[in-house]
Structure formats: C-alpha cells, structure tokens
C-alpha cells in the first residue's frame with residue numbers, strides 16, 4: 001500500500017535518508033526550494049574549490065599550469081574522462097571531456113555518419129530535443145541529402161510516451177544508416193529501454209547514438225554492455241559542474257582503428273596524437289581513442305568545476321543516487337495524485353520507476369503562469385510548453401520535505417488562482 005503523502009512522512013523519509021548529509025556540501029539558495037537540477041545543478045563546495053584551485057594556479061604560474069602540478073591542464077580532460085567513464089559504463093579511452101553537448105554531437109556525426117549507397121537515412125524519435133534535430137538536419141544537408149526525406153521520425157505510438165515496440169519496428173527500415181534517441185525524454189521524463197533499443201539497432205545494422213543529457217549523473221548507465229555506438233551529454237545538469245560546463249562524449253571502441261587511433265570528422269590540433277602535437281607538422285597523426293574528438297584548446301575554466309563536482313557523486317555512488325531519485329519522484333507522483341489532481345493537475349511522467357528518469361512532469365493548462373507564481377514564492381521548477389511544470393529533485397541536495405512544501409505551494413496557487421496575475425507575463429525560457 002502507498003503510504004499517504006504528508007509533511008510528516010516527508011520528514012521521516014528525510015530522517016532516514018542515507019544521502020541527506022550531502023546537502024551540506026552544496027550552496028543552497030537561501031529561502032528557496034530549488035527543483036531545477038535537470039537544467040542547472042547547484043554549486044557544491046567541492047566544485048567551487050576545484051574551480052578556485054585552477055584560478056589560483058593560473059594566478060601563480062601562468063602558462064606553467066599546462067604542465068605542472070597534480071593535474072596539469074594538458075591532460076585534465078583525460079583525467080576527468082577516467083572518472084566519468086564508470087558513470088556511463090565505458091572504458092576511459094572511449095570518453096572525451098570536451099566542447100559542449102551540441103558541438104560534440106556535431107563531432108560525433110561528422111565522425112560516424114557515413115551514408116552509403118542504400119543506407120542514408122537517420123531515425124529519431126518524435127520527442128527529440130531541438131538541438132539533436134537541427135544537428136542531424138545540418139549533417140544531412142552537408143552531405144547533399146534532403147533532410148525532409150532522410151530524417152525519419154519513428155511513429156510516437158498511441159500513448160503520450162514513446163513506444164519502444166514502434167521504434168523497434170522503425171529500426172528495421174533497410175535504408176537507415178543511423179539512429180539517435182534520448183535516454184530520458186526532456187519533456188515527459190520517460191526513460192527509454194536503452195538496452196532493448198541498442199540491441200534492435202545492432203541487429204538491423206544501424207549505428208545507434210544516445211543523447212544522455214537528462215540521465216548522466218542521476219542513474220547508472222552501461223554503454224559498453226548495451227553496445228551503443230556513441231553518446232553525448234552535458235555536465236551542468238545532474239552533474240552540477242556549472243553553467244556552460246565542458247561536456248562529455250562516448251565513442252565505442254569499434255569505431256577506433258585497430259591501432260587505437262580515431263580520425264576525427266572535425267579535426268583540430270587537439271585531435272592529433274598528443275606526442276606529435278607540438279611538432280606542428282603538416283602531416284596529421286590521429287590521436288588515440290575518443291580523446292581525439294577534442295578539437296582545440298580545452299576550456300579549462302569551464303572544465304575545472306567538474307573535478308570537484310564529481311566527488312559527491314563518486315562518494316554517494318550511482319546506485320544510491322538512483323534509489324533516492326526514484327523515491328523522490330515517487331513521493332511527488334503520489335503527492336500530486338493525492339493533493340493536486342482535484343485541481344486539474346495530471347502526472348505527465350511514466351509511473352513505473354524503471355520507465356522514468358530523475359524529473360516529474362506535472363501537467364496543467366495553466367502551467368506557465370503557475371510556474372511563474374512558484375518562482376515568485378521562491379520555488380524554482382521549470383516550464384516546458386505547452387503545459388508542463390518539471391520538478392527535478394536532486395538526490396544529492398533536495399529533501400522530501402522540500403518536495404512536499406513545493407507541492408503545497410502549487411496547490412495554494414491553484415486553489416486561490418494566484419497564478420492569474422502572471423497570465424500576461426512573457427514566457428519562461430529556462
């Protein structure tokens with residue numbers, strides 16, 4: 001039986017929360033409830049420290065920082081890749097820490113998308129994030145292919161959620177060269193059955209890429225075991241590495257040359273073999289592994305916070321993080337059912353734990369002014385068109401009591417129609 005959600009239950013859950021101690025490691029906005037961990041995670045003291053250490057190193061040693069100290073900037077990306085690899089179930093040399101998610105997607109597409117005589121098309125899902133669609137369309141155009149004809153959208157199925165069986169069927173199209181799916185759908189919070197989709201793609205000879213922006217850092221992944229070809233994600237969401245933090249990518253080693261080199265589709269001087277980099281040669285010697293997908297000088301200041309940001313995650317462990325994430329989202333789902341459904345709110349996220357990611361989508365026809373009214377009262381959710389308020393509690397710094405209090409404020413805003421004063425406020429862009 002589901003225990004009746006209440007503030008008392010929330011407090012009991014907090015008292016028994018083995019991850020509760022991590023909250024003190026974060027800068028929590030004063031007098032507020034921050035539920036936007038899937039857009040921009042909060043700053044941890046660890047991440048602040050690792051950023052300031054780089055600033056100090058720059059201050060004290062100038063260019064020396066590239067080669068000196070425990071973590072020279074020259075190999076900082078590789079050092080971080082080795083720590084991010086276990087979070088996504090990959091070997092260290094299959095990971096690059098570089099660029100942004102969108103740039104990495106362009107790099108991966110430039111490297112692995114090779115349209116052949118009959119196999120030219122790319123499959124995506126009906127709910128794909130705009131950057132994924134735009135990037136794919138531009139690569140089709142660059143290869144002289146008509147995006148309207150060559151970008152295939154898998155039928156959405158009858159429910160609001162994506163149907164893996166429909167996607168499986170679409171993957172049998174013999175004209176497909178590649179497919180790209182999200183791990184967690186950004187609007188609905190649906191977690192796709194990634195092992196199943198990777199298996200189906202491989203059985204059909206289709207290269208499969210994953211946009212894992214909404215799942216890395218909040219649940220375990222097994223990219224090598226699933227047999228994905230490539231993946232990309234950012235570090236500013238659940239990984240708390242800061243606005244514009246340098247992103248991550250994965251390239252399965254089956255795309256390496258037998259000697260381990262990777263010939264980057266978009267090459268720069270950081271795509272060459274590290275040993276020959278400073279020879280400034282006219283000849284191009286590809287770098288080793290996924291690290292060759294870096295392009296130019298790493299954005300060290302945007303990478304530095306990741307060093308510290310990883311620490312609480314490594315200490316907590318992804319299994320415990322996922323367990324608490326499921327408990328938090330379940331608490332929200334039960335709370336909305338019990339307290340908010342009579343006011344026109346609906347859950348827009350799958351109810352089965354294995355089918356949902358770290359956030360809950362709460363649907364209401366007045367979601368937009370309501371999310372603004374929440375902000376005015378110190379609760380930070382976000383809004384996605386047309387009718388979704390996303391509550392994204394971070395297992396590392398949010399409490400069950402915060403989730404309860406945020407739901408009660410939402411209830412009050414709806415019951416008193418306090419949201420009406422925000423009806424003509426311009427749309428949120430977060």
Ligand SMILES: Cc1ncc(COP(=O)(O)O)c(C=O)c1O
Nearest residue numbers: 100101102129131186211213234
């Ligand atoms: C699902 C998804 N994919 C891709 C991106 C794009 O990432 P970036 O803007 O860091 O390149 C985002 C950004 O929020 C996202 O949510």
